[in-house]
Amino acid sequence: METVLKNVRDRYNVLHETHTHGVFITVSPNDVIGLLAYLKNVEGFTHLVLLTAVDWIEENQFQLTWLVNNPVLKQEMGIRAFIERSVWPEESVMDSAHHLWPAAKTYQRELHEMFGIDFPDSPEVNEPLILEYWDQLPPYRRDFDTKKYSEETYFPREGRYTRDPKTHMEAKLYAREGKKQ
Amino acid sequence: MAKMNYRKRLIDFDKRTVESPDGETFEVNPMQDYYCDAKPKVHPPSKIAPLETFYNWCRAESIFILGFGTGCGAIEMRPLMGPMYDASRFGVFWRPTPRQSTVFFIGGYASVKTLKRIVRSYEQMQGPKWVFAVCSCTINGGMYFDSYNTINRLDHYIPVDVYVTGCMPRPEAILDGIDTLKKRIKEGRGEGANKYAKNFEWYKANQKKIIKDWDMPDYNW
Numbered sequence: 001m002e003t004v005l006k007n008v009r010d011r012y013n014v015l016h017e018t019h020t021h022g023v024f025i026t027v028s029p030n031d032v033i034g035l036l037a038y039l040k041n042v043e044g045f046t047h048l049v050l051l052t053a054v055d056w057i058e059e060n061q062f063q064l065t066w067l068v069n070n071p072v073l074k075q076e077m078g079i080r081a082f083i084e085r086s087v088w089p090e091e092s093v094m095d096s097a098h099h100l101w102p103a104a105k106t107y108q109r110e111l112h113e114m115f116g117i118d119f120p121d122s123p124e125v126n127e128p129l130i131l132e133y134w135d136q137l138p139p140y141r142r143d144f145d146t147k148k149y150s151e152e153t154y155f156p157r158e159g160r161y162t163r164d165p166k167t168h169m170e171a172k173l174y175a176r177e178g179k180k181q
Numbered sequence: 182m183a184k185m186n187y188r189k190r191l192i193d194f195d196k197r198t199v200e201s202p203d204g205e206t207f208e209v210n211p212m213q214d215y216y217c218d219a220k221p222k223v224h225p226p227s228k229i230a231p232l233e234t235f236y237n238w239c240r241a242e243s244i245f246i247l248g249f250g251t252g253c254g255a256i257e258m259r260p261l262m263g264p265m266y267d268a269s270r271f272g273v274f275w276r277p278t279p280r281q282s283t284v285f286f287i288g289g290y291a292s293v294k295t296l297k298r299i300v301r302s303y304e305q306m307q308g309p310k311w312v313f314a315v316c317s318c319t320i321n322g323g324m325y326f327d328s329y330n331t332i333n334r335l336d337h338y339i340p341v342d343v344y345v346t347g348c349m350p351r352p353e354a355i356l357d358g359i360d361t362l363k364k365r366i367k368e369g370r371g372e373g374a375n376k377y378a379k380n381f382e383w384y385k386a387n388q389k390k391i392i393k394d395w396d397m398p399d400y401n402w
Binding site: 128130131132133134135139144146147149150151153154155156157159160 | 327
């Protein structure tokens with residue numbers, strides 16, 4: 001793994017590195033596809049485990065993570081890139097990796113639907129995957145209020161209530177001792 | 182030349198006149214979907230009361246469940262099929278197609294994508310038909326009450342005869358629910374299909390509110 005990391009550091013501008021829970025390296029979005037191709041063709045990371053995104057709304061960024069796996073040496077590596085978070089209905093744009101792994105197109109369809117991240121030239125990226133013809137803010141963006149949407153759309157039944165866990169458990173466990181401070 | 186003819190027969194989508202085995206001739210267009218576009222009708226009970234009781238007894242004792250697992254609660258159907266809880270003791274069987282079944286078993290949460298298929302399968306079932314909904318999710322949304330993609334109340338989209346609570350209910354609870362359904366049918370209170378026909382516009386409006394790509398006929402049995 002050290003030799004792989006050294007080779008990567010020599011060739012690409014690595015912005016950040018963590019080793020706490022597996023190896024994750026952060027590079028700029030322009031370098032990602034080249035790095036993935038290098039890892040796949042030269043270093044033997046031939047398997048794409050997943051591609052996923054995180055919405056960092058405070059930093060106005062999307063974090064994309066590609067997990068790749070070397071099945072021969074049983075190594076796993078994560079590649080991260082931060083792209084700009086667009087304002088809906090404009091979509092953030094990232095390069096597609098479907099020419100390296102055909103399975104990447106399904107992840108890219110999902111990200112397009114759930115986060116509004118576009119991958120130009122990825123096959124079938126504009127077709128609905130899980131949500132059929134969703135016409136609103138993509139639901140995995142953090143500014144989408146899922147409870148409000150559900151209440152407006154799906155006829156909530158009366159009678160649902162929630163308890164504050166702390167006060168409820170205090171009342172239940174220490175009922176005899178009176179009110180605990 | 183013979184090969185050409187073979188190919189032509191494979192991709193023959195033209196209109197043509199066909200003769201049926203009874204000698205009747207009619208026109209067939211292979212590019213057209215054939216379905217019934219008539220609205221559902223209310224079927225009144227038989228005028229002879231003892232006959233209706235007999236019909237209801239027959240209906241209650243041969244419950245054919247549509248084997249369509251719509252959510253996680255559908256996993257509870259499998260022990261019922263097996264020797265442990267053996268639901269066939271009570272006249273309950275599973276059928277592979279909506280045309281042969283009388284009870285629709287909704288196992289838990291229904292997402293919008295599934296609801297479209299549920300509505301379509303429900304309308305293809307032949308009346309009298311009943312809906313048997315298990316798990317909390319069909320009642321009030323359960324743990325998915327605030328989900329963007331999961332319905333909260335099933336009875337706003339199709340009429341429900343029996344609810345079984347739990348997340349998920351044990352097979353014993355489902356057998357008890359089947360018993361309740363049988364009692365209701367025998368008392369003549371299993372009127373789900375008629376309720377659907379009576380309030381057809383209301384149900385259709387609710388369905389169309391959330392199913393955005395409505396690309397099927399309004400009633401397709």
